[in-house]
Amino acid sequence: MAEQNSGAGLVVGIGGWTVAAVRRTGAATIFMLRVLAASGVSLRRVRLTLREIYFAGTLSLVIIMVSGLFVGMVLGMQGYETLQTYGSEEKLGVLVALSLVRELGPVVAALLFASRAGSAITAEIGLMKATDQLAAMEMMAVDPVARVVAPRFWGAVLSMPLLAALFSSLGILGAYLVGVSLLGVDEGAFWSQMQAAVDVRQDVLNGVVKSIVFGIGIATVATFEGFDAPPTAEGVSRATTRTVVHSSLLILALDLVLTGFMLQIWGH
């Protein structure tokens, strides 16, 4: 009897968790549509969005560029090690460029961006809510979704593809430093093979599309969690954690789906 009860409890628990997760996803989607509908102010008053691009994008430059450089250097070392077994070390440029542009660039940059900028957006909006700043704005007949949320949303969406591009570029530079300068791969082969193998549409464009989609995902999760946070210290701290966890999972899930679609479309 007790076993039956615990079995039923488990089913009820899973059911409850699923319903709550679906409801929250729905609420976040509706919130995103509300942000899009209220984006007129951000587009008209470009300064508001530029300020957020600075906070989300420019201030993330250091971590993105340093990480890109290191990831590229490691890829260079690992790639060289494997390729030289087959005597194809001149393919190092291709290997690194394709790995970065198609996958690692958008995905790792997005994961870093979610931790660095997504969490900051959630904490800032959550604290503004907890200290009645959003309610004060409402009382001044200014929509906080249009004035506070939308500029941050667009700041994140616009920064993301640029940061991913920089991550990939610095990664390629890192692989060049390790592969060509340190391990002796032929410089001409490194660049020319890369140039011949990397396709603008199939590779670069796909990477850009991915990073834009990740940017929308991170911006939605970060602004929704901040706006929806319980107005307490604990509420804001939990919301910030949820932003990092949920947007990281969302990035990985979206990457799987997008990669599937893209391979299907381009017939790789």
Place this chain on the structure above:
Amino acid sequence: MTATDDAMVMVESLEFGYTSAASVLRDITLEVPRGKVVALMGGSGCGKTTLLRLISGQLRAREGRVLVAGEDMAALDREGLYRMRRRMGMLFQLGALFTDMTVFENIAFQMREHTMLPDDAVRDLVLMKLEAVGLRGAARLMPSELSGGMARRVALARAVALDPMLVLYDEPFAGLDPISLSVVGQLIRRSNDALGATSIVVTHDVQESLSIVDYVYLMAEGRIVAEGTPDAMRACEEPRVRQFIRGGMDGPVEFHYPAGDYARDLALQDIHG
């Protein structure tokens, strides 16, 4: 107070609860005449702030009506509500200054959002508002650099930035030292009279509010239990009013939150057998 057409705010038979089971406010009827400063007083948790949120349209009543300048707040759509709020100012409990803007930008915020005033005019108006609260010299400071009393004065200047017809103050005296408390009190009175506005002050600070307001509504457990001029309230012998005004520990409002038997909670019954 008797009902008149000259009321800025009329609340009629208002009922409100955050859940359908429990009512926070019951049968509230009150009137705030134009040009007056009216206090809503009562202990913590008696529903004062909730009533203020109903008057400002942040919450909607379950039953009854809230009329501001003759308009039913519950019947207004978002646009109507925003139109109304442009003529209202509100000072939040802890100031709620925008922490990413300077003092100057905080006061200029509504002017920039709602008017087409040129920068020079905005600057002059902001400096005049700051001068009125004695903080013109603090225009370039960030809110984090202000003391509690200064932040409250800036919030007050922001609340009246667009010369509103109605100003709502939510606990303007909470957490202030005696000097700041008196300054904020005088500023509320002075700005109300200078602007020809109407003010509602939600507070549990008895002495300061009785010295600046024209009329007092005393609330307890979601109802209005007494009303009158400050002098009438001071002279009132009704036990609940007397306890609140004089700050007595014993009276109709009990010191203890309802609890079970004290001896049993301490497990003393075993010792006594």
